[in-house]
Amino acid sequence: xxxxxxxxxxxxxxxxxxxxxQTARYLAGEISDEAFQQLRLRNGLYIQRLAPMLRxxxxxxxxxxxxxxxxAEISRxxxxxxxHLSTRxxxxxxxPELEEVPDILADLADVGMHAIQTSGSCVRNVTTxxxxxxxxxxxxxxxxxxxxxxxxxxxHPEFDWLPRKFKIALNxxxxxxxxxxxxxxxxxxxxxxxxxxxxxxxxxxxxxxxxVIGSLIREGLEEHDLLTYVEAILRVYNxxxxxxxxxxxxxxxxxxxMTPEVFREKVDAEWEHLRNGPGTLTEEEIRRVKNxxxxxxxENIENEEILLGEQRLQNRRFDTWVANNVDPHKxxxxxxxxxxxxxxxxxxxxxxxxxxxxxxxxxxxxxYGEIRISHEQNFVLPDVRQSDLLELFVAARKxxxxxANVGLLTDVICCPxxxxxxxxxxxxxxxxxxxxxxxxDYDYLHDLGPLDLNISGCMNAxxxxxxxxxxxxxxxxxxxxxxxxxxxxxxxxxxxxxEIIGPSFSRAEVTGSIEKILDLYxxxxxxxxxxxDCYRRIGIQPFKESVYANSG
Amino acid sequence: MPTLVRDGEVTEDEWTYGAEPESGSxxxxxxxxxxxxxxxxxxxxxxxxxxxxxxxxVIDQVKQAALxxxxxxxxxxxxxxxxxVLLRSRYGYKGELRAVGEVLPDxxxxxxxxxxxxxxxxxxxxxxxxxxxxxxxxxQYQASVIQPNPRFRRSSN
Numbered sequence: 135x136x137x138x139x140x141x142x143x144x145x146x147x148x149x150x151x152x153x154x155x156q157t158a159r160y161l162a163g164e165i166s167d168e169a170f171q172q173l174r175l176r177n178g179l180y181i182q183r184l185a186p187m188l189r190x191x192x193x194x195x196x197x198x199x200x201x202x203x204x205x206a207e208i209s210r211x212x213x214x215x216x217x218h219l220s221t222r223x224x225x226x227x228x229x230p231e232l233e234e235v236p237d238i239l240a241d242l243a244d245v246g247m248h249a250i251q252t253s254g255s256c257v258r259n260v261t262t263x264x265x266x267x268x269x270x271x272x273x274x275x276x277x278x279x280x281x282x283x284x285x286x287x288x289x290h291p292e293f294d295w296l297p298r299k300f301k302i303a304l305n306x307x308x309x310x311x312x313x314x315x316x317x318x319x320x321x322x323x324x325x326x327x328x329x330x331x332x333x334x335x336x337x338x339x340x341x342x343x344x345x346v347i348g349s350l351i352r353e354g355l356e357e358h359d360l361l362t363y364v365e366a367i368l369r370v371y372n373x374x375x376x377x378x379x380x381x382x383x384x385x386x387x388x389x390x391x392m393t394p395e396v397f398r399e400k401v402d403a404e405w406e407h408l409r410n411g412p413g414t415l416t417e418e419e420i421r422r423v424k425n426x427x428x429x430x431x432x433e434n435i436e437n438e439e440i441l442l443g444e445q446r447l448q449n450r451r452f453d454t455w456v457a458n459n460v461d462p463h464k465x466x467x468x469x470x471x472x473x474x475x476x477x478x479x480x481x482x483x484x485x486x487x488x489x490x491x492x493x494x495x496x497x498x499x500x501x502y503g504e505i506r507i508s509h510e511q512n513f514v515l516p517d518v519r520q521s522d523l524l525e526l527f528v529a530a531r532k533x534x535x536x537x538a539n540v541g542l543l544t545d546v547i548c549c550p551x552x553x554x555x556x557x558x559x560x561x562x563x564x565x566x567x568x569x570x571x572x573x574x575d576y577d578y579l580h581d582l583g584p585l586d587l588n589i590s591g592c593m594n595a596x597x598x599x600x601x602x603x604x605x606x607x608x609x610x611x612x613x614x615x616x617x618x619x620x621x622x623x624x625x626x627x628x629x630x631x632x633e634i635i636g637p638s639f640s641r642a643e644v645t646g647s648i649e650k651i652l653d654l655y656x657x658x659x660x661x662x663x664x665x666x667d668c669y670r671r672i673g674i675q676p677f678k679e680s681v682y683a684n685s686g
Numbered sequence: 687m688p689t690l691v692r693d694g695e696v697t698e699d700e701w702t703y704g705a706e707p708e709s710g711s712x713x714x715x716x717x718x719x720x721x722x723x724x725x726x727x728x729x730x731x732x733x734x735x736x737x738x739x740x741x742x743x744v745i746d747q748v749k750q751a752a753l754x755x756x757x758x759x760x761x762x763x764x765x766x767x768x769x770x771v772l773l774r775s776r777y778g779y780k781g782e783l784r785a786v787g788e789v790l791p792d793x794x795x796x797x798x799x800x801x802x803x804x805x806x807x808x809x810x811x812x813x814x815x816x817x818x819x820x821x822x823x824x825x826q827y828q829a830s831v832i833q834p835n836p837r838f839r840r841s842s843n
Contacts, residue, residue: 141825141837148823155822156792170761255762285837289823291799291830292771295764317696361836372768412829412839419838622801654841 135196136281136426138246142635148287149250153177154236161233168256176256176294179235179248181556188227188235189252190242192507194262194304195223195282196513199494199503204245206490212238217490219475219483219511221547221598222301223261224252228554231572243314255383256294257287257368261303264508265470267427268464269518274306274323274331278423279360282415282588282663286361287334290463297375298383301340301369306331308627313509315339315347315629318385318602336387337367337397342596344632346386349394351401353394358415365413366405371395430502430517435467435556438520445524450525454576455538460523464637464671469520472538473513473530474545481563482548483511492564498571500526509598512540543585544570547598551591551608552615558591560608560615565589572645582652585665586625601625603666604651605632606644621651621677622669633674634683647681654680689813691794692782692804692819696813701732701753716755718758723747734786737766745777754779756802767800774801774831791815794824801831 138146153173160170178189179531190205197205207215214233218226230238242248252259260280283302287293293300305312306323314320320336333355333560335360336343337350354493355363367385376382389397446453461470465478477481485493493513497505500522506514513535518526530536539545547554547568551562566589573579588602605620616638623632639647656679659668669677690699704715710746712737716732717725725731732753735744746753754773756766766785773779784804792815794805831834 143825147825148825161814164811165792169792170763174794208700255764278708285827288827290828291796291826293763294763294796295793297764342759369768369771372764378766379764411834416838422838483834 135198135421136188136277138381142285143243143246143289145252146246146248149177149248150236150239150243156176157236160268160271166638170571171389171397172254173280173281174235175254176251177239179230179232179673180253181232182228182556185553186232186235188230188238189250190225190247191252192224192228192260193284194260194266194277194502195264195452195507196277197505197507198245199226199497199505201245201247202490202494202497202505204241204247205493206487208241209487210236210466215487217485217487218481218550219485219507221511221549221596222252222259222507222665223264223507223509224259225507228550245669250288251294251461253299254294255298255300255386257283257290257296257300257302259300260287260510261312261317261368262308263305264308265311265516265593266516267429268468268470269307269311269465272306272464272466273308273325275324275424275427276304276306276312276321277303277427279321279323280334280422281423281426282360282420283364286364291330296368297377298370298380298647300371300385301377302364303420304534307445308367310626310629311508312347312417313598313625314343314555315599316345316598316625317348317363318343320348326354330434333357333360335363335367337401337628338386338394340386341598342383343593343595344380344601345595346390347629348386349389349397351394351398355681358417359409362408362411362413363401363405365603366401369561370405374400375401391602432465432468432517432576433519435519435521437466442520442523449524451531452536454522454537454580456523457580458538458542459540463517465517467520469516469518469523471515471523471526472508472540473515474540475512475535476539476570477534477537478543478544478574480534481553482566485513486661489533489535491536492529496529496563509538509591510545511543538576539579541584541586542579543573543587544579545580545587547586547588547602551589551597555591555596558596558608559593559610561565561587561641562597562606562608563593565606565608565617565641568641568645569648571670572649582656583662583664586623587648588623598625600621600631601629602632602671605647609638611638614645615641617641619644619647619651619681621674622666624666626645635678638655650681650683651677688805689807689810690804691813691816696810696817697795697804714752718751719744719747722751732782732784735769737763737769737787739769741769741772741777747771749779750776751781752783753782754785755784758785758789758793761788761790761793763788767796770788770797770801771818771831789816791819795820799826799830799832 303317322334335352336348501517552558590597590599591608601623620632722733734755
C-alpha cells in the first residue's frame with residue numbers, strides 16, 4: 135500500500151495543527167457556528183442526533199494492521215469501544231467529544247491517517263474495488279490512480295468549496311465492484327497493451343433524491359492526463375453547478391440540465407487549456423506511486439483444491455463460508471477472504487475494538503498486514519493462503535466475524551438511520567435486524583443466491599437503496615415511519631435503478647412483504663436464474679400482485 | 687470598518703467604492719461594471735465583479751482595470767476562486783485582485799493560492815487572524831497561481 139513520504143507526513147500533521155487552532159478559536163467565540171461547521175466538516179466531524187460523529191478517511195478502503203489497531207485504541211480512549219464501517223469504505227466513530235477531536239486527529243496523523251475531506255462540499259474519499267490489486271479478474275490496479283487523485287484533491291486551492299459533495303470511484307476489473315455508474319465521476323481503467331492502461335470517464339451518476347446513471351464523456355484518456363481532465367470537470371462544475379438549492383447542487387443535475395453532450399464540450403474546451411500543462415503527470419511520478427502497489431513477495435505455492443475439498447466435506451459451515459466469503463486471487467495458492475460484519479443483532483458495519491484488533495492480528499498472521507474495507511461494510515483480508523482458510527474461519531467465528539452470508543440477503547447494506555442520524559425519516563438498523571432474524575436458515579439463504587438488500591433511512595440514500603436488488607427506503611408518513619420497497623436495482627456492471635413496487639409499508643409489514651417477494655421469485659425462477667435476472671425477465675407486475683394480493 | 691490585508695500585512699486602503707470617480711481626486715475608485723465601462727481611462731479605475739460573472743464575456747473590458755474586486759456573496763462561494771484562477775492563469779491579469787464581500791480569515795489561504803493578493807476583512811482582529819491563517823500549511827500537493835508546479839514537479843522528497 136501507499137507509504138507516506140516526509141512531505142505527506144508533514145502535511146497531515148500541519149492539517150492537525152491548523153484544525154486544533156481553528157477549534158480553539160471556535161471555542162473562544164472567534165469563529166461563528168456557521169463558519170466552524172464548514173471547517174470541522176472538512177476534517178470529518180459531524181454533529182449528529184446524539185453526539186458528534188468523526189469520519190476517518192480510509193483512502194480507497196485500504197488500511198494497514200497498525201493503522202486499524204490505532205483506530206481500535208482511539209475507540210477505547212475517546213469513544214465507546216466500537217467503530218462503524220461506512221458505505222464509502224471509511225471508519226466512523228460515533229461518540230467523540232468536539233474538544234478532543236484535535237487529539238484524535240493527532241493520534242491518527244502519527245500512523246499516516248486523517249479525516250480530511252470525509253465530509254463537506256468538496257472532493258471526498260476516492261473509492262475503488264475492495265479487491266483491487268488481488269482480484270483474479272482484474273485488468274488494471276486502480277489504486278495508484280486513487281492515490282494520485284487523493285493527493286491532488288487534498289486541500290485543493292480552487293475546489294474545496296464546491297456547490298455540493300463530490301464523489302469519485304474507480305474500477306479496473308471485469309466486474310465493477312466500485313459502483314462507478316452512480317458516482318459524480320466514475321472511472322473505468324482498462325488495459326490496451328501489457329504495459330499501457332487507459333481510462334474511460336463517466337460523469338453525473340449518483341443516488342440521493344434524484345438517482346442517475348452516469349454518462350460516458352471521455353473514452354481512452356491516457357493516464358498522464360488523469361489530473362488535468364478531472365480538473366477541467368471540477369472547474370466546469372465549480373463555476374456552473376447550482377448553489378441556490380442544495381437538492382439540485384450535485385453535478386448530475388448540471389449534466390442533465392446542460393445535457394451530457396454540451397457538458398462534455400464545456401469540459402473539453404476547458405481541458406484544451408490544461409492538457410500538457412504542469413498538472414500533467416510525469417512518468418516518474420506515475421512510477422513512484424505505482425511502485426508502492428507492487429504485489430508482496432508471495433510464496434511459490436499451489437492451489438489447495440484437495441485439502442479444501444476435504445475440509446469442506448467435513449464442515450458444512452466452512453463449506454458455505456468458502457462458497458460465499460472467499461474469492462479467487464491472482465496468485466496461485468492464495469484467496470481473498472471477506473469477513474462479514476452482518477451478524478444478526480449487530481448494526482451492519484459496526485465493529486468492536488476487540489474485533490478490530492483481531493482483524494489486525496489476522497492480517498499479520500494470514501497476510502501481509504493489509505486490510506480492506508468494502509462499501510458493503512465488511513472487512514476484507516486480501517492475501518490469505520488457502521491452507522490457512524479453515525484456521526481463519528474458526529478464529530473469525532469466535533469473534534463474530536465468520537457469518538457465511540457475503541452477497542446474500544442478510545449481508546444488508548444499511549445506513550445508521552434514525553437511531554443516529556438527524557437527517558433520517560425512519561430507523562433502518564432495526565429493519566435490517568428483523569429481516570436478518572426472520573431469514574436465518576442458511577440453506578434457504580444459499581438457495582436464494584446472490585441478493586443485495588439495501589436500506590436507507592431517508593432519501594439521501596446513504597444505504598444505496600436505489601441499487602439494491604431489493605431496496606428499502608424509510609419515509610415519513612404523517613409522523614410515522616413507513617418503508618417504500620423497490621426492486622431491480624443493481625450497482626455493478628449494467629447498473630440499474632430500482633423501481634418502486636407500490637404504496638409503502640408499516641415497519642410490521644416489511645418483513646412479510648420481503649417474504650412474499652422472495653416466494654414469488656423462488657416460484658418464478660428458471661433453473662439457476664438469480665433474483666436480478668428473474669426480475670429483469672418477468673418485470674415488476676407479478677411481484678406487485680404477490681405483495682398486494684390480499685390488501686384490498 | 688473593513689481592514690485591508692495586502693501582501694501579507696495590514697495596509698492603508700487607497701481605494702474607495704463609488705458610482706463616479708471624483709475628478710482630480712487622489713483617491714481611486716472601485717466601480718461597478720456599468721459605471722466602469724463608461725470611463726475614458728479604465729486603466730485608472732477598479733471594477734467589482736460578482737463571483738458568478740461569465741468572465742469570458744467581460745474579460746476584454748476588465749483586463750485593463752488597475753484593480754479587480756471579486757465579491758463573495760457567501761464565505762463558501764467557491765466560484766470566486768475559479769474566477770481568480772482564470773483571471774491570473776488564463777488571461778494573465780497582473781493588476782490587484784481583491785477578495786471582498788464575505789471574506790473570513792480561514793478562507794483566505796484558498797483565495798491567496800487562487801490568485802488574490804488583497805483581502806477585505808471585517809475588522810483588525812479578523813485581519814490579524816487571516817494573516818496567521820495564510821502562514822499555515824504553505825506547502826501543498828497541487829500547483830496553484832502562486833506555485834506554478836505541483837509537488838511532483840518540484841524537488842524530490
